[in-house]
Amino acid sequence: MENTSEIKQKISKEDKKLLKKQNKARHTLLRHEGIKSVSYATQNLVIANGGLGNGMNRQQLREILEVFGLVEALLMPPNKPYSLVKYGTVEEAKKAYSLLSGKKIMLDDLNQSITLYINFVEKVHWEDTLPPTLPPGLLVIEEFVSSEDEKMLLENIDWTTDKQNALTSLKHRRVKHYGYEFRYDDNNVDKENPLPGGLPEICNTVLEKCLNQGFAKSKPDQLTINQYEPGQGIPPHVDTHSAFEDEIISLSLGAETVMDFKHPDGRTVAVMLPRCSLLVMTGESRYLWTHGITPRKFDVVQATERQKVGTVSSDTGNLTLNKRGTRTSFTFRKVRRTPCNCAYPSVCDSQQSNSAPSAPDSDREALRLEQEHVHKVYEKIAGHFSSTRHTPWPKIVEFLLTLPEGSLVADIGCGNGKYLGVSKDLYMIGCDRSKTLVDICAEKKFEAFICDALSVPVRSDGFDACISIAVIHHFSTEERRMATLSELARLLRPGGKALIYVWAMEQEFNKQKSKYLKDYRNSRGQREKIKAGLTQEQFNDQMLDCSSHTAAYSEQAMSNLKDKQCNECQIITPRLPVHTNRTLFNSQDVLVPWHLKSGAKVIGGPAGTMKSSEGPVRQSESSLVFHRYYHVFCEGELEAACKKMSNIKIQQSYHDQGNWCVILEKL
Template sequence: MKNQHMITGMEVKTSEDHLKVCKMKKKVLRKQIRAQHTLMRHEGIECISHATQSLVIANAGLGNGMSRHQLLRIVEEYGLVETLLMPPNKPYSFVKYGTTEEAKKAFDALNGKEVTLEDFDQNIVLYVNFVEKVLWQNVVPTSLPPGLMIIEKIISPEEERRMLESIDWTGDEDTRNAQKTLKYRRVKHFGYEFCYDNNNVDKDKPLPGGLPEICNLLLDKWLKQGYIKHKPDQLTVNQYEPGQGIPPHIDTHSAFEDEIISLSLGAKIVMDFKHPDGHTVAVMLPRCSLLVMAGESRYLWTHGITPRKYDVIQASELGQKVRKITADVGDLTLNRRETRTSFTFRKVRRSPCNCIYPSVCDSQKGQQRQEQPSFPHSQMEALKLEQEYVHKVYEEIAIHFSSTRHSPWPRIVEFLRSLPKGSIVADVGCGNGKYLGINKDLYMVGCDRSKNLVDICGEKNFQAFVCDALSVPILSGSCDACISIAVIHHFSTAERRLATIRELVRLLRPGGTALIYVWAMEQEYKNQKSKYLKEKNGSEDKEEEIDSGTAQRPLCDPMPDSSSQVLARSDQPLNDSKDESCDAKPVADSRLPVHTNRTSFHSQDLLVPWHLKGGTKKKGEGVDTVLLPAGSKESQELTPVFHRYYHVFCEGELEAACRTLDCVRVQKSYYDQGNWCVVLEKL
């Protein structure tokens, strides 16, 4: 009897264990499928159900703290690894095995496997899927910003030691050399003190003692060698501990001359450079190297150091073995930061700056206001404003603009894929047509005011034609659905914005639906910053703006200091918007203010700069010539800056405009990463 009870108990226990195992397998499968969908939705990585030699491993990426050497040890347990590719700042990696059987073995063993990140002492869970091949197309070699130069090994180890010893950090606050301890680093000034309250120097108050003697000797040497063009008279020494950095900034134009140089001592570092159009370049500054910034890289690009304890660098820089790896990004790994000291030399400016980048020049900003256009007070003024600051501008920037508009937004894709098969859909203001091919089961046609953008649609074999959104040559009631993405905010009066919505409704059949997106005044909503504001701090490295595809959420945060999980994301819609007024300042004396990119909006009606990349200015054809010095040769040849008119919408404003139409019912309104959005139905 006793043995019988023991056997029965063992059977029960075995059954319970089996049940737990089954539940665990189901949970892992659920999360694996969820990871698969997330990869496809946000990264365009198509996972497949049948076994191949290649795998994508979610949560095992540089972006969430997995180092190359640790991942290589993990995956090598299951067979010969032909390729290991770790894209920068991404929370996943690709691995290709010598045989399908080896890949299948790794697939079975690693799915749901919990591992501890060696460098962070944090646990993550791996989720694995098969892919057809290991390929990462989005990363291409990037060139340095124009005017940027790096000279490696410019000083000897002995000179490095002497320079570091010349700075005494042990004493109290040093008034003679203006030593300070800032929030993120220790700082010492020589020659002139840089005042952080106004980001400038007092040119009439030089510090006693000048620059350290060893610095003068090196500067004279570099001047003779041709590395620098003039001898600096101001020095800022920054000391960074691991995890410290400096926010993105441009050295004040009125404070210093063109050339700025920085010597990196003690350790290497990655410095991030960012163009106003959103393009970013991560530049490795080796130990004992000299960074020289001049021209565009000094005046137009921001530079900064992201606060973190690790940088993504080439594995070959650490002497690690690289095997049969795809070029460009295959040999990336994480490098632990060490204490770094930078010597940044500058020459104090004695006259106002007259550079060709007035949009970011404090010396010239006062000159812009006189020629800025006024807010329109009549139909004719509105037409003229839109012609000059919308239509002509998009014709000029079409190619560059299109190059930054390539990733469809998830919720717009969701709307298009929810439509019945065979639906006729009009994309009014289609731009380069990135939504025209989303759903092959729809009959989609696009239209746009810009001929050059419509031509780009034609090159992609999309159906599109040129017209104004106020008058679309399509029969009334012939469309099952319409979309208007980032268009209506370019109309300069409330009457014209409402007329555009009315035209969309005219195209719809009864029961048809329209989806409308416009820029939002509120770039911080429900305690969350939009992608547009986040990019100010360099947290993402995309070029697009708030009406672009890259505002969708990444799989996980790209910071190596935290271990974000690919499956911890939520995509819940926000509640419907309330009809509330926003805190927008009126336009002073009717002049339209020029917005500073990647900052909050302070006026509903404004001009937003576009820095044209890879183009030339055509005089008098839609370029906001106020931004370029009149008559200068450079103004005709270098980096034109265009201004686009926008009316940014307050919460509830778009919905309220739709509700004024009797034949419309608002199905849904929501906020999507810096845009107000409405889905309406024609009654």
């Protein structure tokens, strides 16, 4: 048996270990959340590691806390790993502080445990605030159908093969179409090819009610039924303007869920859709805001009366975790027969067809452009690209070295990771769209993962700093660039900073020329002009002719073209000019050539070869050139985009070697 001194020594070590973890939790909350703990006893406690963000639900936490006394108020902020509680007396709070800190808790519905760390706090903002305002034009009508109608509708869905109606089994849900099939390849319907049978008769009562109560102007002729199992969802999207009329109405049956709405400026609203409720989207909420369902098994929702604690409401409402069930949605739409003339031309595919030819006509075209001229290109040139990216830029290094020791930093679009190893005093993690570049980071023993900068799968408010170096200019619409900026802001904790670099239209600024901008007289083109005996005007005409070949020739014509300069051109998206490297930009939306060195490996083919419509071609026979899409920023454009976000302020903006740069701080 252990003697008394050994027991005391063991207890002392355990107390020291607990105290160390409590102090760590205190510093983390102060640094990342601005929550200041105090060394004396109060009625208020902060519970680190016990919040909605790490799986603790309100009912379970309430039951744990009430053991020690009367809980007057409980604040569980959404997506945060901590909670705040107010006891009726200081003595009750002291008892909870003494017995709960270091206590292991097995989470309900999850096969894992957490350890709670408790500290006293002086002030908590318990006052009520208004709930988030719904997007304009959005309505949620609860109990629109009865439980009997819900049962009838669900029982009449035939999920077996149906010759008359389109049945689709997607990765994240089951889908069935009536009236017209919605084609996910082009996000539209074939208006000249309706499905036989029309809409099910069992929907007539629901549709008549919608018409009588003014939720639809005319009877819908298209129905999509989606079935979501727990953990399934649907990506954020806007229903194609040219495909459907204004009103979109959707019944939620079987289970409730949370649908996320997002404005292009970064504003987000999480909307609860109860069972048997009707969602109505018109106007701005239908045409401008994206809507989607995040794939997860639990939602942060408003607590029921039984789950609420005390009479004082928190500043984010009485929130808890709700386990998802199987939800089925009936979404009714009216197929559009004339072009859309809504008030949102920047996101309207009908109206963008008449816009400037240099910009993509729709989000779908933007995605295709980026896939072909950003994602695929970097995947093919990754090795050669990495070999040219080895020296960190001084001002970026300066930004990183000014961060406090131990800062958590995200490099969004990290490439080969040349900034991930700048300082051992920082904990840096990178992500990139290119798998090959991420593999190169792994070879260097850097932490990096694959993802799109539009949607980084990391919790909000988690980073002390972010950097985005030469990434945002690869997004081909203003909305997508704005969404990427908003994603950076989301990742930052309050007070966190982001450094952003994008290519500048102005390669010469304040009489200083970018080191990447060569004197035209020494360029390869000028030497070719001299050899050919051409005047400058003749040479320019020849270059224009070559650019027109690129846009006009078919793939077969291009493969047969003998002209050396045009042989270097790959098939590119028409209407976008090809930039001449190391010269001034003449357009904001351009394709920039990447000349692959002889012998460089191309991903997707043997080293030293490229692929064409005629089969493999040796590099000695044809020069390898890939075209990357860029939107180069004019002076003030990046700052103006950043100012659209209400939760950040610009600390600094500057021009650095042909780049516009900003440093942001999250408010």
